[in-house]
Amino acid sequence: MAIDSKVVAQVAHLARLKVDTADSEDLSSRLNDILAMVDELQQADVADVAPMAHPLDVTQPLREDVVSEPNIRDKALEIAPAAEEGCFLVPRVIE
Amino acid sequence: MHDKTLTELKAGLANGEYSSRELTEHFLARIKQFDGELNSFITVTEEQALAQADAADQAIAAGQAGLLTGLPIAHKDIFCTEGVRTSCGSKMLDSFIAPYTATVVEKMAAEGAVMLGKTNMDEFAMGSSNETSWYGAVKNPWDLERVPGGSSGGAAACLGARLAPAATGTDTGGSIRQPAALNNVTGLKPTYGRVSRWGMIAFASSLDQAGPMGQSAEDCALMLQAMAGHDHRDSTSLNEKVDDYLGALNEDISGLTIGIPEEFFPATLDGAIADNSRAAIRELEKLGAKVVSVSLPSIKLSVPAYYVIAPAEASSNLSRFDGVRFGHRCDDPQDLEDLYKRSRSEGFGDEVKRRILVGTYALSAGYYDAYYRRAQQVRRLIRDDFARAFEKVDVLMGPTAPETAFKLGAKKDDPVSMYMADVFTIGVNLAGLPALSMPTGFINGLPTGTQVIGNYFREGQILNVAHKYQQATDWHRQLPAFGGEQ
Numbered sequence A: 001m002a003i004d005s006k007v008v009a010q011v012a013h014l015a016r017l018k019v020d021t022a023d024s025e026d027l028s029s030r031l032n033d034i035l036a037m038v039d040e041l042q043q044a045d046v047a048d049v050a051p052m053a054h055p056l057d058v059t060q061p062l063r064e065d066v067v068s069e070p071n072i073r074d075k076a077l078e079i080a081p082a083a084e085e086g087c088f089l090v091p092r093v094i095e
Numbered sequence B: 001m002h003d004k005t006l007t008e009l010k011a012g013l014a015n016g017e018y019s020s021r022e023l024t025e026h027f028l029a030r031i032k033q034f035d036g037e038l039n040s041f042i043t044v045t046e047e048q049a050l051a052q053a054d055a056a057d058q059a060i061a062a063g064q065a066g067l068l069t070g071l072p073i074a075h076k077d078i079f080c081t082e083g084v085r086t087s088c089g090s091k092m093l094d095s096f097i098a099p100y101t102a103t104v105v106e107k108m109a110a111e112g113a114v115m116l117g118k119t120n121m122d123e124f125a126m127g128s129s130n131e132t133s134w135y136g137a138v139k140n141p142w143d144l145e146r147v148p149g150g151s152s153g154g155a156a157a158c159l160g161a162r163l164a165p166a167a168t169g170t171d172t173g174g175s176i177r178q179p180a181a182l183n184n185v186t187g188l189k190p191t192y193g194r195v196s197r198w199g200m201i202a203f204a205s206s207l208d209q210a211g212p213m214g215q216s217a218e219d220c221a222l223m224l225q226a227m228a229g230h231d232h233r234d235s236t237s238l239n240e241k242v243d244d245y246l247g248a249l250n251e252d253i254s255g256l257t258i259g260i261p262e263e264f265f266p267a268t269l270d271g272a273i274a275d276n277s278r279a280a281i282r283e284l285e286k287l288g289a290k291v292v293s294v295s296l297p298s299i300k301l302s303v304p305a306y307y308v309i310a311p312a313e314a315s316s317n318l319s320r321f322d323g324v325r326f327g328h329r330c331d332d333p334q335d336l337e338d339l340y341k342r343s344r345s346e347g348f349g350d351e352v353k354r355r356i357l358v359g360t361y362a363l364s365a366g367y368y369d370a371y372y373r374r375a376q377q378v379r380r381l382i383r384d385d386f387a388r389a390f391e392k393v394d395v396l397m398g399p400t401a402p403e404t405a406f407k408l409g410a411k412k413d414d415p416v417s418m419y420m421a422d423v424f425t426i427g428v429n430l431a432g433l434p435a436l437s438m439p440t441g442f443i444n445g446l447p448t449g450t451q452v453i454g455n456y457f458r459e460g461q462i463l464n465v466a467h468k469y470q471q472a473t474d475w476h477r478q479l480p481a482f483g484g485e486q
Helices: A005-014 A019-045 A072-077 B006-015 B020-038 B046-061 B103-108 B153-160 B177-183 B216-225 B272-288 B299-322 B336-347 B351-365 B368-389 B415-422 B426-432 B459-472
Strands: B041-044 B072-074 B114-119 B167-170 B186-191 B210-214 B257-262 B290-294 B395-399 B434-444 B446-452
Touching: A005 A019, A005 B351, A019 B299, A019 B351, A019 B415, A072 B167, B006 B020, B006 B216, B006 B336, B020 B046, B020 B072, B020 B153, B041 B153, B046 B114, B046 B336, B072 B103, B072 B153, B072 B426, B114 B153, B153 B167, B153 B177, B167 B395, B177 B446, B186 B216, B186 B459, B210 B216, B216 B434, B216 B459, B257 B272, B272 B290, B272 B395, B272 B446, B272 B459, B290 B459, B299 B368, B299 B415, B299 B426, B336 B434, B336 B446, B351 B368, B368 B426, B368 B434, B368 B446, B395 B459, B434 B459, B446 B459
Parallel strands: B072 B114, B072 B167, B257 B290, B257 B395
Antiparallel strands: B041 B114, B167 B210, B186 B210, B186 B434, B395 B446, B434 B446
């Protein structure tokens, strides 16, 4: 399916990105170029081939369920755009 | 001093030819003199570097030197560094002062390394030319009108011009090897899981791998010795014994079998690029290696598979940048959705947005099987091709990049053409294998590189092959007129 401005708007909404109408056509053209290249994947015979999500096919190891890292809340709050009483402060968006 | 390799500088420090402070001041002065034009650093940490150098001089005097004590090293701005801006080349993180330090940086500092600063890079490591950085394009020291490659282009350019003797980089689809080739330096992408990713800002988690960039294979071996090893904080880090990389450098390579994948020398490849790599392979034959032809039939699908998998993982990883906790936040949002959308749209550049959109599309209902699942199946085909090749050969070789450094702006508006810059490197990331790029000659004054790909955890072997080649040749010793030995 080709990507048109309507699809760009839908996908941008899912990705929480704002796409200006003026840029939409150009962007959909670029995305179609990329998808045309990616469509080469359809040539592959992948019947009975298991997907590979990890390059080494290893099992993710589990570690002991104990605290191993120090609490860096204060350091994290220092770099927040705004913080108050130990919490991230976000703009008032719900009346 | 700047014409010496990292290992030569280490010897100079040990012999008392100069102090770490003198060495550090020398490179800081070069950065001041030349980087205005090159733009290879985002942040220079002069004060911290001099303090670390003084501590290193004391350690050397007390006979307590580690692997890297007193040696100046530049870190890619993708690695978190406590108290120092970590921007990842993005406006989104321009104000981000990391509250902790990445394992790679921590391990190198524990061995005494001096951090000169943070190098420029494509935004969130997305690019092959270093033109997507919010801090402006990096220039190639061999021709200031050309790109240095990407995404570790700042690291490669500062090494090429000898503004630092060594640097760290990361490689998701070729981002250590391709810029290494374009700047006449040596760069190693280790096996996936060999080096911790903790504290490295994630682009595509199943592909990203940190690695060393230096002037020689010996330099890369020295740095990898310090970087490698299991990290309990990274669940993808593998608990495998770290080899003696420096000890492996001088092993005899007679009898070693080099496989030449026919797909790495297509009829469409620039003849001069092919000639340089074939000449490098012949040099290794003179040293006793055997050469056989092999085939990697599915490798032709590596670029399409990568440009589904990497954007899909990126769309997930970058969802954390939402204007709430850290990073760029838009002014006066109308509601929560407006806060997310405007913060992300103002903070991310065009290439990052493009990849997020491709990734979101590929993962969305109705397209998942056709794109993402199929790309993961093709990934297995590619991995199996490499496994079959390594049943017959010890290493694989071919050109690192299909062309020399291109002109700034030449491909910026043509993403698909840009993506082809990594056509020979991407398969290695999909398979998780280790690979190294080494300088192997010039075309019209511009450097070219050749790749040595090894089997899993055989970094020692590929460093050994590259070291033997570099003992027999001097391509890696060539310096550009810009910033080189004046």
